[in-house]
Amino acid sequence: MKHSNYHIRLFKMPIGYYCYDVNTNSIIKVSEKLFNSLMNNELNAEVKYELDQLKQNGFLKEKRPTKIEHPYLNNLKYYLSNKLDKITLQVTQKCNFRCSYCIYSESTNDLQRSHANNVMKLEDALKSIDFLISNSCDSDSVDLGFYGGEPLLEFDLIKSCVEYVKSNYPEKKMTFSITTNGTIINKEIMDFFVKYNFYPLISIDGPKHIHDRHRRFAANGKGTFPILEKNIMFMKKNYPDFMNQISFNAVINPQDDFSCTDKFFNDFEELKDSMVRSAVIDDMYSFEKNFFSDSYIESNNYEIFKAYLYALGRYERSKVSRIAIQNLDDIIKLKSFLGVSNELPESMSHSGPCVPGQSRLLVTTSGEFFPCERVSELSSVMKIGNLHDGFDFDAASKILNIASITSEECKNCWVINHCIQCAKHADNIDSFSKELKLSYCKLSVSTIDSTMRSYIALKEIRCMYKDQIGEEIEGGVYG
Amino acid sequence: MVDVTLYPFSLEALPLIRHRSMLSNFNILNVVSPKGLGLTNKDCGEVDLGETLGFNIISDLYGSLEETNGLLLVSYEGDEQFDQLIISTIERTLQLGIKVYCFKKYSEKQLEKIRNMENSDLFIYGIYSEITSFYDNSDYVLNDLKWMDPRTLNQYTNNNNIILDTFRNRILTINTPILVVNGISERCDKFQVQLEIRKQLKQDGYRVSQIGSRQDANIFGMYSYPNFMFDNEYSESQKIIGFNRMVYEIERKEKPDIIIIGIPGGTMKFSNGFTNNFGIQAYLVSNALLVDYCIHCINYIEKEVHYYQMINDTCKYRFGYSVDYFCMSNTHVNWTETIQLEKVIREFVDSSKVNKALSKYKNKIPIISTKNVELAYAVIENVKTKLGEEENIVVI
Numbered sequence: 001m002k003h004s005n006y007h008i009r010l011f012k013m014p015i016g017y018y019c020y021d022v023n024t025n026s027i028i029k030v031s032e033k034l035f036n037s038l039m040n041n042e043l044n045a046e047v048k049y050e051l052d053q054l055k056q057n058g059f060l061k062e063k064r065p066t067k068i069e070h071p072y073l074n075n076l077k078y079y080l081s082n083k084l085d086k087i088t089l090q091v092t093q094k095c096n097f098r099c100s101y102c103i104y105s106e107s108t109n110d111l112q113r114s115h116a117n118n119v120m121k122l123e124d125a126l127k128s129i130d131f132l133i134s135n136s137c138d139s140d141s142v143d144l145g146f147y148g149g150e151p152l153l154e155f156d157l158i159k160s161c162v163e164y165v166k167s168n169y170p171e172k173k174m175t176f177s178i179t180t181n182g183t184i185i186n187k188e189i190m191d192f193f194v195k196y197n198f199y200p201l202i203s204i205d206g207p208k209h210i211h212d213r214h215r216r217f218a219a220n221g222k223g224t225f226p227i228l229e230k231n232i233m234f235m236k237k238n239y240p241d242f243m244n245q246i247s248f249n250a251v252i253n254p255q256d257d258f259s260c261t262d263k264f265f266n267d268f269e270e271l272k273d274s275m276v277r278s279a280v281i282d283d284m285y286s287f288e289k290n291f292f293s294d295s296y297i298e299s300n301n302y303e304i305f306k307a308y309l310y311a312l313g314r315y316e317r318s319k320v321s322r323i324a325i326q327n328l329d330d331i332i333k334l335k336s337f338l339g340v341s342n343e344l345p346e347s348m349s350h351s352g353p354c355v356p357g358q359s360r361l362l363v364t365t366s367g368e369f370f371p372c373e374r375v376s377e378l379s380s381v382m383k384i385g386n387l388h389d390g391f392d393f394d395a396a397s398k399i400l401n402i403a404s405i406t407s408e409e410c411k412n413c414w415v416i417n418h419c420i421q422c423a424k425h426a427d428n429i430d431s432f433s434k435e436l437k438l439s440y441c442k443l444s445v446s447t448i449d450s451t452m453r454s455y456i457a458l459k460e461i462r463c464m465y466k467d468q469i470g471e472e473i474e475g476g477v478y479g
Numbered sequence: 480m481v482d483v484t485l486y487p488f489s490l491e492a493l494p495l496i497r498h499r500s501m502l503s504n505f506n507i508l509n510v511v512s513p514k515g516l517g518l519t520n521k522d523c524g525e526v527d528l529g530e531t532l533g534f535n536i537i538s539d540l541y542g543s544l545e546e547t548n549g550l551l552l553v554s555y556e557g558d559e560q561f562d563q564l565i566i567s568t569i570e571r572t573l574q575l576g577i578k579v580y581c582f583k584k585y586s587e588k589q590l591e592k593i594r595n596m597e598n599s600d601l602f603i604y605g606i607y608s609e610i611t612s613f614y615d616n617s618d619y620v621l622n623d624l625k626w627m628d629p630r631t632l633n634q635y636t637n638n639n640n641i642i643l644d645t646f647r648n649r650i651l652t653i654n655t656p657i658l659v660v661n662g663i664s665e666r667c668d669k670f671q672v673q674l675e676i677r678k679q680l681k682q683d684g685y686r687v688s689q690i691g692s693r694q695d696a697n698i699f700g701m702y703s704y705p706n707f708m709f710d711n712e713y714s715e716s717q718k719i720i721g722f723n724r725m726v727y728e729i730e731r732k733e734k735p736d737i738i739i740i741g742i743p744g745g746t747m748k749f750s751n752g753f754t755n756n757f758g759i760q761a762y763l764v765s766n767a768l769l770v771d772y773c774i775h776c777i778n779y780i781e782k783e784v785h786y787y788q789m790i791n792d793t794c795k796y797r798f799g800y801s802v803d804y805f806c807m808s809n810t811h812v813n814w815t816e817t818i819q820l821e822k823v824i825r826e827f828v829d830s831s832k833v834n835k836a837l838s839k840y841k842n843k844i845p846i847i848s849t850k851n852v853e854l855a856y857a858v859i860e861n862v863k864t865k866l867g868e869e870e871n872i873v874v875i
């Protein structure tokens with residue numbers, strides 16, 4: 001009998017043999033013999049009992065979905081008309097920075113807009129707020145975000161928006177957020193943030209020599225770190241209780257010295273009470289793709305290793321990289337989505353796409369709607385409406401159901417429950433491209449493969465310690 | 480009958496609009512919602528993706544109060560901050576010399592604040608109107624039997640006029656057929672079903688006594704679900720006996736043809752993470768009364784027939800009665816978001832989806848959509864069939 005039709009993924013690990021069962025979305029431990037039998041596609045008498053046991057318990061099904069369609073597709077209009085969670089206002093396209101990796105800085109790039117002097121009109125901003133309210137009656141609370149360019153260049157507009165909300169919609173639970181480079185912050189702005197309970201996200205890439213390599217003033221090309229550092233210290237000194245509401249974001253260039261950046265975030269006292277997030281440069285709409293240096297890979301992996309030791313309760317939290325520890329989030333998220341299900345449904349989509357427009361609708365300075373601020377504003381296929389006409393439900397449907405363009409591949413893909421792709425990966429600016437989407441599959445598969453291996457390793461090592469040393473592992477975050 | 484403006488309109492208030500013909504004391508002329516709830520300029524019926532009702536939701540409260548004789552303040556979901564906003568509205572309305580008929584339960588502290596306002600005599604706390612207050616007291620659970628008719632009580636006292644101990648903890652027999660409406664969870668149109676059944680039975684000429692699943696159910700002339708059932712001061716046994724006594728007294732006074740009981744909350748936990756209050760109220764009521772007919776409301780779901788068998792078995796073994804009719808609402812639980820956000824997230828689906836799901840069960844199980852206009856007729860025919868058959872059995 002051939003096993004090739006079982007919908008599974010096999011993992012050979014130093015500590016054992018495992019099988020991810022796609023239909024039940026669970027990881028099971030198997031014997032070496034069964035593993036080899038499944039791998040070589042041959043049944044033999046030695047594994048028949050184990051194989052039969054697994055099958056009797058609902059594992060090793062051959063079922064694949066017959067149709068690739070997002071389950072929310074039929075209810076999309078309801079979500080967009082009643083359940084908006086957040087609207088992000090692009091209050092300006094102006095910026096006082098010219099960051100080297102900023103996609104808007106590439107003047108010869110037809111994949112994304114460039115920096116410009118466009119500013120959102122007040123009436124459009126207020127209309128966007130009205131839109132958010134009337135389209136969120138089934139959302140308990142919503143968020144109003146401010147984005148740019150550098151949004152604080154239009155602080156008066158932001159003030160007007162917040163005051164409009166407070167006067168006209170005091171009943172709606174609303175939070176306010178802003179993404180800023182932090183160089184324009186002053187007392188008036190901080191008092192305003194505190195008064196209205198803002199959640200700022202401030203960009204800082206690391207120590208001076210790394211930060212200034214990429215983040216420079218537009219006016220004179222000088223580095224921005226000194227002013228930013230001064231402002232952070234000002235915030236810490238005068239608004240210490242508010243610091244835990246501010247998040248800092250580091251854009252990581254994988255050619256830079258990771259250990260330097262890492263040390264900076266661990267040692268910078270003023271950031272101690274704030275959340276630190278990081279992401280590698282988003283090169284999706286750039287001609288210049290990321291290159292991961294050997295030293296970056298080495299340092300990064302070493303820090304991730306220490307984070308895993310912490311997860312096992314064998315290393316102090318204070319010594320773990322604040323950047324590397326985010327890797328644990330991926331494992332915890334995977335763990336929460338592994339579950340007992342009987343089998344894949346007949347019709348489904350790969351995971352990854354959000355409901356476009358529901359979770360973080362971007363309204364540009366000209367009133368156009370996009371699913372988020374990470375997609376190209378030049379893309380005709382990613383546009384999902386505008387302030388005057390409302391949502392373009394057809395366009396939103398195509399984005400939500402993006403898996404349908406690679407349906408045959410997705411039906412047979414073991415990553416279907418955990419895929420990380422969305423419409424952005426298929427965005428060819430004036431059309432959706434199957435080839436482009438498929439080119440990202442390898443990344444998706446390797447990411448999930450790696451996360452599953454880490455999950456298995458942490459789970460099993462915990463048990464190994466208990467068996468070998470005969471003591472419970474104290475502490476740690478990984479149960 | 481008073482012409483009123485209903486405020487603040489939200490999903491909770493929708494049954495009052497849908498069944499406004501059953502309100503004997505109020506004629507709703509205007510429906511007002513705070514702008515922040517995002518319902519302004521929508522038709523009331525659209526709020527749960529139902530049929531339009533011809534009632535447009537407006538935001539100008541004081542303008543609409545000029546056209547009516549009072550403010551009908553209805554139950555809503557909201558936090559303390561929202562309560563404060565509404566109480567400020569009450570204050571302004573009273574200052575204008577307009578009556579406020581309040582069917583929202585407030586705390587003693589909030590009520591005291593209202594009682595100290597100008598023109599507080601215009602504030603009528605309807606939730607504790609006479610129809611409810613007589614029954615929503617602790618006499619039933621304290622078991623001192625002051626409420627009991629002396630002629631009945633006499634049967635349970637000895638020659639020295641001392642109430643027999645065996646009586647104090649006794650479940651009294653209710654002879655009138657009891658129909659319960661319970662549900663798998665909150666927000667599955669239970670109250671709407673209770674209203675539809677009540678309306679149809681009354682139209683058919685039956686005397687109906689009813690305890691609604693909401694604490695403002697008395698606005699429809701039925702009894703509200705009593706507070707003592709949620710009061711931590713009383714033991715479960717006291718609550719069970721108290722509820723039994725309450726229904727016993729309703730039967731004695733009103734001599735109905737049928738008693739309808741709406742049970743708040745759900746009937747079972749969803750999972751270890753989402754316990755749905757364990758179906759506690761349903762369990763308490765099942766011990767207080769012998770149920771003759773059960774209508775079970777569920778959320779929209781696409782399952783095979785054995786799923787309903789499982790629910791039926793759960794009711795049977797947990798509460799002692801089977802499910803006679805299922806009613807499917809058009810709300811459903813979004814489990815992906817529920818797990819992510821760690822709170823139950825409910826959404827609406829179009830009725831056509833519900834109808835499509837139900838078409839699979841034709842002639843297999845008794846089930847109907849809560850939005851189906853034939854609901855009451857279909858269910859009551861089934862009730863009559865079942866209870867009529869039992870009437871043929873005579874025990875001497």
